[in-house]
Amino acid sequence: MASPLTRNAIEEAYSRIFKLIHRTPVLTSTSIDGIIGSGKQLFFKCENFQKTGSFKSRGALNAILKAKEHGEVKGVITQSSGNHGQALAWAANKIGVPCIVVVPINAPIPKVEAIAAYGAQIERCEATMTARLETCERIANETGYLSIDPHNDYDVMEGQGTIAKEFLEQVPDLDALFIAVGGGGMIGGISKYISEVNPKIKVFCVEPEGKEIQKSFEAGKRLWESGALLNTIADGVRVLRVGDKCFPVLQECCQKRVFSVNDEEISKAMFITMQRLKVVIEPSAAVCLAAVLKYRDELKEFQKIGIVLCGGNVDLNKMPF
Amino acid sequence: MASPLTRNAIEEAYSRIFKLIHRTPVLTSTSIDGIIGSGKQLFFKCENFQKTGSFKSRGALNAILKAKEHGEVKGVITQSSGNHGQALAWAANKIGVPCIVVVPINAPIPKVEAIAAYGAQIERCEATMTARLETCERIANETGYLSIDPHNDYDVMEGQGTIAKEFLEQVPDLDALFIAVGGGGMIGGISKYISEVNPKIKVFCVEPEGKEIQKSFEAGKRLWESGALLNTIADGVRVLRVGDKCFPVLQECCQKRVFSVNDEEISKAMFITMQRLKVVIEPSAAVCLAAVLKYRDELKEFQKIGIVLCGGNVDLNKMPF
Structure with missing residues (x-):
């Protein structure tokens, strides 16, 4: 059965929801770009400002x-x-x-x-x-x-895909997008939209260590057997398994190189984001900057990199740094 | 001598600087509006995202x-x-x-x-x-x-006045603006611009306790004798004295009711702003929300209130809450 998740479906979702959600701003920081180096420019789509504090x-x-x-x-x-x-x-x-x-x-x-x-x-x-x-x-x-499942649902994925529609309108010439993967709903919607609208933009999965999406990509099937939770500070992406409706979309629309980061790297990236970009984020939203920092030498071909700051629901009295 | 600070001068300043500065977003929070109550809507102009982290x-x-x-x-x-x-x-x-x-x-x-x-x-x-x-x-x-003085300089005031130009374009129908006062440069530029463009908008001075701007308003002259610093967590507005070029502008363009807040109130407002609006601010930027929270019963006639989040340069490892 063909997946109902298409560019058109995502654009219809946008017409359905746009009056009640925020069109979140995209922020940049010369200072963070300076830390990354090599003339790269990072664009942060602030879904931490979204209604209820997340996408x-x-x-x-x-x-x-x-x-x-x-x-x-x-x-x-x-x-x-x-x-x-x-x-x-x-x-x-x-x-x-x-x-x-x-x-x-x-x-x-x-x-x-x-x-x-x-x-x-x-x-x-x-x-x-x-x-x-x-x-x-x-x-x-x-x-x-x-x-209504948190991620393994086409209607949910359509809604999350509207992030990509806004992001491309705000920054049309991205080279790559780094997206944190939990159950796969957000990256499912985003990567599908990008693949139809501008397939030149590479969409990368970023995960907390231990999730091992790349192994499933290499096996050509979902290798996760349990519904377990990862032990990570990035609580928004701690569900181990990518959903069975999401995984085929990732197989089709995402790069097969998956980037993994650990708690220390996430915590450091969270600190940098809050100190330099002046936004409050939860640890899950720091996963992608952590990956860009860690793997920057591997990312020479990408100049303009988009990152979705997926949420800002964090207890300020219990920061990991 | 007529002051060179005019709407035209501020608009010329905007033409001069806009390519190098950020047009900072205005954020809102249903959750903070709910805390304030009475159907008030707060609009936060995010100068904490400005280049170098402040206006x-x-x-x-x-x-x-x-x-x-x-x-x-x-x-x-x-x-x-x-x-x-x-x-x-x-x-x-x-x-x-x-x-x-x-x-x-x-x-x-x-x-x-x-x-x-x-x-x-x-x-x-x-x-x-x-x-x-x-x-x-x-x-x-x-x-x-x-x-180049931090505030007591017409060219500096002109530049700060460009905040008001952007803010009115983003939210044309504000009822009031609450501005934290240090040396008076920001509120000088902003209140002058507002007084010429839309004098229906009331501009209020907010100060850390001990500054006593209202006494100087009532005396019709600057009562501060020393260049001392106030003992306040709001380090961005701790200079006691309003500048002699700034004060006449405040006399002409600001409301004579001045709101004062203490460290505890500032710290609480800072926590609320960071937790609910998801932005990192320095204590000076929390002074105005502290005032709106404290004096809300006195503000019945104002529905749409603008606040400038003046800066975000704070040490995340030394938060006051």
Whole structure:
């Protein structure tokens, strides 16, 4: 079956959501460019300024609005202790649809409070991915609510792809884009859009060490068996496995060279971003600068590099640096 | 003598500097608006993203470029351990003019290094305002360099006034503007521009406690006798005295009700700005949100309030919260 994820679908998603989301600015820093050297220019798309503090609002909003176009939506449900939970709660609230978010019992209280503050109902479950998915499915069946996955969902990917549409309008002549990969929803939408609109722009996956996307690329199939979480400070991309709807898009549209970074490198890049670019980001948003810093000698052919600062939801009293 | 500070002069300053400075974005936060309440909307003009991390680059650049239009500039000099020092060093470097910055011996090393990194020559002096001013004047006389004051200079005020030009283009229907006052250069330029372009917008002075601008307004003259520094975490506005060229502009163009805030209030507002708006600011840039939070019951008639986030040069390892 052909994937429904296309440039047209992403542009339709944009028409659907643009009035309720921020067109986030692109910032640059001569000082960070100086640290990278070799005349490279970095362009930072500030999705940390997006509604709810992360790009996730785009996909969540698109999924709900699109479902409503196809009939009544009784309510929506997801499992997430992080940005997708907040984003879905916010979007449901905006549209006037009930929302349930399943969170593990060990989820940080501020995150749960943020989700509840957007008006969502919280349901607790055991702190395993299996329990989270099962609880979500059970309640969806009981309530008839629409379950919206954080990444493994074409409507969500379409919404995230609108980042690329804006980014190309703001900086048309990028040479490469570096995107942090968790479940693969954001890079799925972005890389698909880029591949149709300007395939000269190379899209690279960046991951926390241990995820090993490149091995799956080389094997030609998803090698992850478990729904485990990586041990990384980049909590926004700690889900180990790339979704089965996302992975084929990455295979088709991304470069096969994958860049990996560790906590120390992420923490350093986070500090540089906050100190020099003057924006507050969460660790996941520092993953790509960490990769550009670490692998710059390998990136000689790319002058203009785009980075998506995916979110800014971080506890300022618990910084990793 | 009529002041040379006019709308036209500010617009000419804009034409002079706009290619080298950032047109900084205006950010909003539903979450901060919710904290303020009463349906108020706050608009944050992000001069923390400006070149060198503060609005000071506008005034410094305008002063040098304008001087060059009137003849050769051998070099420029100022005394500053803070943002103006960095800004003048940066602007001089951009234009290719030598620059000397006089800094007190107790100036923080990172700030001095930042000034030196832009290529300026550093001259040390005793840590009193008298020593700073005298050293600056002596070296200016010896070298023939043009001395550019951080605020008490019409060319500098013109440059800072360009913030208002951009802000009104970005948000034309503000009801009020809250501006932190140090020496009075920024609010001088901004309030003059507003008074000529849209006098319906009320411009309010906000100060760290102890400055007592309102007393000088009531006396109809500058009551400050010393060049002392206030003891405040808002180091960008700690100079006690408003300049003699700035004060008449404030008398003419600003509201006579002055708002004062203390360190605790500034620190809280700084935390809220960073956590909710996701931008890194220095304490001086939190002074105005602190005032809006503290005095909101007095501000019933104002719905759309503009705030200039004046700078983002803060040591992330030494946050006040």
